[in-house]
Amino acid sequence: MRITSLGHSAFLLEGRDRVLIDPFLTGNPMASTTADKVDCDIICVTHGHGDHLGDAVNIARRTGAVVASIIEMSEWLEKTGVKSVGFNMGGTATIRNTKITMVPAFHSSSIGAPGLEFSAAMAVGMVVDSGKVVYHAGDTCVFGDMKLIGELYKPDVALLPIGGFFTMDPRQAAMATGLINPKIAIPMHYGTWPPIEQDPKEFEKLAKKSSKAKIVILKPGEHLEV
Numbered sequence: 001m002r003i004t005s006l007g008h009s010a011f012l013l014e015g016r017d018r019v020l021i022d023p024f025l026t027g028n029p030m031a032s033t034t035a036d037k038v039d040c041d042i043i044c045v046t047h048g049h050g051d052h053l054g055d056a057v058n059i060a061r062r063t064g065a066v067v068a069s070i071i072e073m074s075e076w077l078e079k080t081g082v083k084s085v086g087f088n089m090g091g092t093a094t095i096r097n098t099k100i101t102m103v104p105a106f107h108s109s110s111i112g113a114p115g116l117e118f119s120a121a122m123a124v125g126m127v128v129d130s131g132k133v134v135y136h137a138g139d140t141c142v143f144g145d146m147k148l149i150g151e152l153y154k155p156d157v158a159l160l161p162i163g164g165f166f167t168m169d170p171r172q173a174a175m176a177t178g179l180i181n182p183k184i185a186i187p188m189h190y191g192t193w194p195p196i197e198q199d200p201k202e203f204e205k206l207a208k209k210s211s212k213a214k215i216v217i218l219k220p221g222e223h224l225e226v
């Protein structure tokens with residue numbers, strides 16, 4: 001599988017299928033591509049905030065990709081005319097040749113412009129098995145049940161927010177890496193705007209103490225073969 005960082009929390013996994021996660025490209029100062037160029041079979045959306053739902057609707061309309069999300073968001077997505085699979089935490093959806101399991105995240109979720117938002121149920125994480133197992137934690141603080149996610153799904157790769165302010169910071173993300181015990185951890189959701197400026201090397205230093213994981217720092221546009 002090839003894992004490409006597209007900036008912020010947006011990643012493209014190219015395994016048995018091409019899975020795009022949290023495709024925030026338009027308006028993303030870190031984006032390495034644009035919404036009209038990216039191609040995929042499946043889109044995973046962890047929650048409704050603009051920096052995660054992002055361009056999902058437009059990309060799904062253009063490509064015909066199926067969007068995987070929590071059930072309430074899926075019902076909204078269907079109204080926009082895209083194909084969507086709505087499920088919930090603990091559940092696994094099989095789309096094409098990929099299994100996607102929804103797992104908890106501690107965060108809020110809404111859809112809409114400022115002042116016009118409506119609740120979009122809960123924020124979640126996604127464990128995507130498309131040849132290799134990749135856990136995208138979405139936006140979350142650290143929580144002890146990350147250990148269960150690690151034991152149940154044995155992720156090859158964990159994508160973990162480190163920006164602080166809205167999510168885990170490097171110290172929490174290092175603790176999360178120890179709980180999840182992935183082979184590889186990749187930091188995300190930092191450096192996009194001033195409140196989430198962080199040095200990924202700080203995460204790397206702390207995670208090396210709390211886990212055996214290899215830490216891979218991907219700049220937007222860079223990829224890793226696993």
Ligand code: NI
Nearest residue numbers: 047049107139
């Ligand atoms: Ni968020």
Ligand code: MN
Nearest residue numbers: 049051139166
């Ligand atoms: Mn976010």
